[in-house]
Amino acid sequence: MSHTAIVPDHATLRNYLLHHRLPLYYSKPVLAHIETYMAAATAKGFRGKVVDLAEHSECHRTTLGHFLAEGKWDESVLQTKVKTESLRQVMQASERTAEPLFVIHDDTIAQKSKPSSQAEAPIERTGFHHSHLLGKVVWGHQVQATVVGCADFSLVHSIDLYDKTKTHLDGTVYTKIDRVCDLAATLPTPSHGGYALVDSWFTCARVIDSYAAAGYHLIGALKTNRILYPQGIRISVQDFAAHIRKEDVRLVTVNGSSYWTYRYEGALNEIDNAVVLLCWPEQAFGESKALRAFLCTDVSLETETISAYYAKRWPIEIFFRQSKNNLGFDTYQVRSAKAFIRLWALLAFTHLYCTTGLEQPHSFGNGLRIVRKQVQQDRFRAIYECGRSGVPFHVVCEQFKLA
Template sequence: MSHTVIVPEPTAIRNYLLHHRLPLYFSKPVLAHVETYMTAATAKGFRGKVTDWAEYSDCHRTTLGHFLAEGVWDETVLQSKVKTESLRQILETSRRMAEPLFVIHDDTIAQKTKPSSQARFPMEQAGFHHSHLLGKVVWGHQVQATVLGCSDLSLIHSTNLYDKTFTHPDGTIYTKIDRVCDMAQTLPLPPHGGYCLVDSWFTCPRVIDAYAAAGYHVIGALKTNRILYPQGIRISVQDFSQHIRKEDVRLVTVNGSSYWMYRYEGALNEIGNAVVLLCWPEQALGESRALRAFLCTDVSLETETIAAYYAKRWPIEIFFRQSKNNLGFDTYQVRSAKAFIRLWALLAWTHLYCMVGLGQPCSFGDGLRAVRKQVQRDRLRYVYECAQKGIPFQVVCERFKVV
């Protein structure tokens, strides 16, 4: 008597793929790989490795490796779906809450081990990059990411490899600032105002002009060597701070922490008019090492509002931490550029699913726990249905690779 393993009812993950019409773009085998990746990536202990993925797939790990490196499917479909869905959710939240939309840019390093000079197949596109988190130069991939936010909701919008060798048609290098400016051109006019939140690397006239053309203001960190012109006098932020007295500043509380702030409004180098906030922690007023500066092109905002808005840049740091701790963002081992770019597309799609794919938006942590429970229920239901159909126990063990 032959036994055929029954096909269970569609899982929640499969229903999400169907809802976004992915069968129009991907074959059944590709969809099966995407579904098993999402199942594996949300499991405890996932490290982003193909072997982890293979534990949830009917295929051998070499098949999955081939799927990433040489498979015939278009990862830009997933990338586009992530952009479209994140933008739709954030725009809907902005209209419903009547609150501004935030576009957050930053980059991170997916750190790797420097290969030996004798390595036959080193990881592609890896190089030396300065890690601000570690305070040193490390080997790995530099990844630029964009997160969209409104109110309490923040969603991944894009992840892109920063390739120092990529150039424009005229031969000039395509920089991180170029990518940020290009992103501005793809965004719709915000329904209740919009702000681009960046660190000091991106606080420059090109980014300000690109976002102004799209209808957004820029709030960004500012290096303390930037030049101000108080009363027409040319002076750096650092030197200007030495002339600020306690009666010139005010104590502002942001997210439970208090800071002394001085507000300057006027010209900077290549910027006609903007607000610059000079900030010190409550217990470090006047200390040069504690000084932080921030720029805002919207001069109508109150000082407290500027500080509160800039604090909304933090979700992109949370995305990097969550992706590295839970989704294997810096522990993958695939070597070809196509493979790890595809892996990032799957990662972003899975992160988005955990936050908005369960009926209503939630935090990534809550969504991740809910998906894990869903997967456990689906697997238990599969075993239960096998028992009802009289499928031998050995067949079920083989299905779950516990033989």
């Protein structure tokens, strides 16, 4: 008796691919591999490795490895879909709520083991980078990401490798700031205001000017050695803070935490006029190590509003943590640059699916739980159909790679 192979039918995933018209760009085998990735990536224990994909596919892991490293398909289609859909969703949210649009930039390290000098095929484009999370220099890939949001709604917009070897036509290095400035030029004009939220690395005149040209203000962290000009006197933030007394500050509460805050408005180096907030935790006023400073180019905002808006930068940290914990963002082992850049494109598309591809918008955590249940149900339904069709148990085990 012959037995027809019965594989899980991930209809909901496939409908999402059809919704974005991916069959216009990709062949059926490529679409099948994308569907496999999304099913595998939403399973518990996914590490971004090819062997994890093979557990959810009829194909051998070498076929899936070839799909990532050498397959004839254009990952920029997925990247463009993510950018377009994320902006469409947050622009709609902004129109509906009359709230400003937020564009959040940050970078992270996908840490790897440093290869032996004798390694014949080390992972491409790795290098030494300083990890702020670990407080030391580590080996791996430095990744820049952008998240867009409105109100309490945020979506991944882009994931890009920071390559120190990339240069402009004139031979100068293409920096992280260059990438942020280039991205600013691609953004739509916000109907209800817009703000770029950045850490101290990107709080500079070039980024401010690029976002101003696009119709956005900037709110960013500020290093305490930056120079202010109160009453025309040149002084660093940290030295100026030493002259601030308790009666000069007021207590501001953001997300349940309180900070003593001093508001400065005036010139900085290369910036004609901006608001600078000097902040200390409620129990640490006057302590130099506890001092934090933030800049806002929109001088019309109240102090509390600036603090509340900057707190909306937190979703990008959550994106990094969730992607590393659940989507294999730093545990992949593919070696070619094309392969891991394609993995990041698939990761971003899967993240977007979990947040916007279901019946209603969800946080990534809730959406992931729903998708996991769907994928598990699809597998159990396939096993059930095998039983109804009289497929022997050993064939089922072989089909689901349990033999």
